[in-house]
Each structure stands twice: as structure tokens, then as C-alpha cells.
Amino acid sequence: xxxxxxxxxxxxxxxxxxxxxxxxxxxxxxxxxxxxxxxxxxxxxxxxxxxxxxxxxxxxxxxxxxxxxxxxxxxxxxxxxxxxxxxxxxxxxxxxxxxxxxxxxxxxxxxxxxxxxxxxxxxxxxxxxxxxxxxxxxxxxxxxx
Amino acid sequence: xxxxxxxxxxxxxxxxxxxxxxxxxxxxxxxxxxxxxxxxxxxxxxxxxxxxxxxxxxxxxxxxxxxxxxxxxxxxxxxxxxxxxxxxxxxxxxxxxxxxxxxxxxxxxxxxxxxxxxxxxxxxxxxxxxxxxxxxxxxxxxxxx
DNA sequence: TTATATTTGCAACATAATTGCATTAAAATG
DNA sequence: CATTTTAATGCAATTATGTTGCAAATATAA
Ligand SMILES: [Mn+2]
Ligand SMILES: [Mn+2]
Ligand SMILES: [Zn+2]
Ligand SMILES: [Zn+2]
Numbered sequence: 001x002x003x004x005x006x007x008x009x010x011x012x013x014x015x016x017x018x019x020x021x022x023x024x025x026x027x028x029x030x031x032x033x034x035x036x037x038x039x040x041x042x043x044x045x046x047x048x049x050x051x052x053x054x055x056x057x058x059x060x061x062x063x064x065x066x067x068x069x070x071x072x073x074x075x076x077x078x079x080x081x082x083x084x085x086x087x088x089x090x091x092x093x094x095x096x097x098x099x100x101x102x103x104x105x106x107x108x109x110x111x112x113x114x115x116x117x118x119x120x121x122x123x124x125x126x127x128x129x130x131x132x133x134x135x136x137x138x139x140x141x142x143x144x145x
Numbered sequence: 146x147x148x149x150x151x152x153x154x155x156x157x158x159x160x161x162x163x164x165x166x167x168x169x170x171x172x173x174x175x176x177x178x179x180x181x182x183x184x185x186x187x188x189x190x191x192x193x194x195x196x197x198x199x200x201x202x203x204x205x206x207x208x209x210x211x212x213x214x215x216x217x218x219x220x221x222x223x224x225x226x227x228x229x230x231x232x233x234x235x236x237x238x239x240x241x242x243x244x245x246x247x248x249x250x251x252x253x254x255x256x257x258x259x260x261x262x263x264x265x266x267x268x269x270x271x272x273x274x275x276x277x278x279x280x281x282x283x284x285x286x287x288x289x290x
Numbered sequence: 291t292t293a294t295a296t297t298t299g300c301a302a303c304a305t306a307a308t309t310g311c312a313t314t315a316a317a318a319t320g
Numbered sequence: 321c322a323t324t325t326t327a328a329t330g331c332a333a334t335t336a337t338g339t340t341g342c343a344a345a346t347a348t349a350a
Binding site for chain 1: 217219221222223242244247253255257258260261263264265266267268269270271272273274275276277278279280281282283284286287
């Protein structure tokens, strides 16, 4: 449980990615949070530990390999969360609902809430579904009321 | 049917907005399209007819008044479509599904497809729902197969 | 026609994201 | 362990998107 680093190193190797400091740091940060993490936040936390460009490339590589998935919030800002199920390079299956809190602006992966199948007009072929619910998260709705 | 301009002028007056060239032009463009229109596209089409900043302000004003609604596509780009139902300044009700085609990149408002109600974990309070389906639109799925 | 309130354009700024290229460093090889 | 190979990083420059303040222009009310 404690030796995250060893676990992350395995994850990188498994995906044919070299074990580098920026990559381990991103995994460390993301796994230590209970909600999706925005690019700006990551950039701020990593500071001069890694170049902005490197951060973008790390995120892109992770996404391609199925290690993390991207969620855009209401403002279009990119947020990232570790994939829960067995996502892989050519198969993401993160079709769970995402919840964007109006108050704390966190984005929660509601892994237990699946997106209901959809009936679309004739001709349309649905490949992926992306549902973002907006409102107040549990913590904030407590505090406010 | 043909006298859009008169119709648009009424719409502006009704919402307390002055009848200006950039506003009429935006309404003209949006109403002439069968799918949502991206900000970059609008900017390109309007060219030097209006300043970029003016375009942003026109779009913002229209959104606030319930004349248009904004949809972010998979890349986070802002797209705009005329509101169908009776949306107003303080009440948008465009909770229909949006369809983003992987091939032509158009975004269709599926006005007839409502977003199903959602059961979220205890504590979460849902205010709005935003569902984007991605895949192939009717036209593209014809051409490709 | 004049007054007023709104809207526009311009300039400057902020942030997010991408590209090319030289340098560095990880891992594979012998 | 030393060397080669390949992948990854950092830096500089560039593009795209969106915002703000303010003076000038203009639509509408008086
Ligand atoms: Mn998620
Ligand atoms: Mn719509
Ligand atoms: Zn919250
Ligand atoms: Zn299409």
C-alpha cells in the first residue's frame, strides 16, 4: 500500500514508458486526490520540477495508454483522473458520470453511476457518451445548508 | 419566412438589446446552419465586419438573454446554437442531448432526445445535466459505410 | 435635434496548448 | 561497466482562446 513508487514504476514499464521523474510525480499527485485534477493545478504544484511542455506530454502519453482519462469541466478546462477499471491503450471504458461542483469546482468521478443507454434519431451512430452533472457536491451542500 | 431581419430585430428589442450590425449578423449566421457553430468559425466568417471582442460580447449577451446556448465540444471549443424552446434571461432549458460527429465535427442539438434523470450518490445535488454523445452523424455514417 | 445609455473597436494582457530542435537521460546491448 | 540507442525533456517561439479598461461611435429615447 505504501510503496506507491514501486507500483507506479511497474505501471510505466507495463506501458512501455520510461521511468522518469515528471511521470512519477504526476502519478503521485493524481493518485493522492479524491477528485479529478486540473491541468493548471498540476502545473502550479509541479512548479519548476518540470517544464509546462513536459507536463502536457506526460498527460497526453498517460491518456493514450489508458492510465488516466480527461474530463473537461464547464469552462472547458482539462481535468485528469486515474482510470479505475482496466482501461488500456486502445480501450478506455470510463463511461461513468462526472460531477462538477458549482461551489468547490471539484470534479468527481462517479464510478458507480453509469450513463444510461440512449435512443438517438435514425442514422446517428453513438460511439461514446459523456455526461457531466453540475450542482453541489456532498461536502458543499452540507456546508451551505 | 424570408424576412429574417425583421424577426431578428424584434428579438433584439424584446430582450432590451440594441439593433446593431454585429448582432444581426451573428443571428443570421447561426440561424442559417443546421448544427451548432463554433466561435472560431464565426470569427472567420465575420472577418473584419466585427472585432473579435465584439463577437465575444455579442455571444455572451445572447447567452445571458436566452437567445443562444453554448455547447463545448470534445476539445473544449465553444459552439453556439439558437435556443429552440422558450429560453429566457433567467431560465435556459436546453437539457437535450448534443451529438458531436467524429468525422465532420459538427455538433447537433438533438432537441427530441431528453437527458434521462440521474440517480447520484447521497449528498450530491444535481442542478444541470450536460450529455454529449460522440460518434457518426447520419450524413457521415452514410458516406463512410 | 440633442441627450443618454449602450455598444463597439483598439490595445494590452492572460492563459492554454502546440511545434521544432538541441540536449539529456533511461534502458538496452555487449 | 562502458557504450550505444532510443525516448524524454527543456527551451524558445508561436498559435489559439478569452478577458479587461477605456475612449470613440452609434442607436434610441427625449
Ligand atoms: Mn472519471
Ligand atoms: Mn442544443
Ligand atoms: Zn463542492
Ligand atoms: Zn458528421
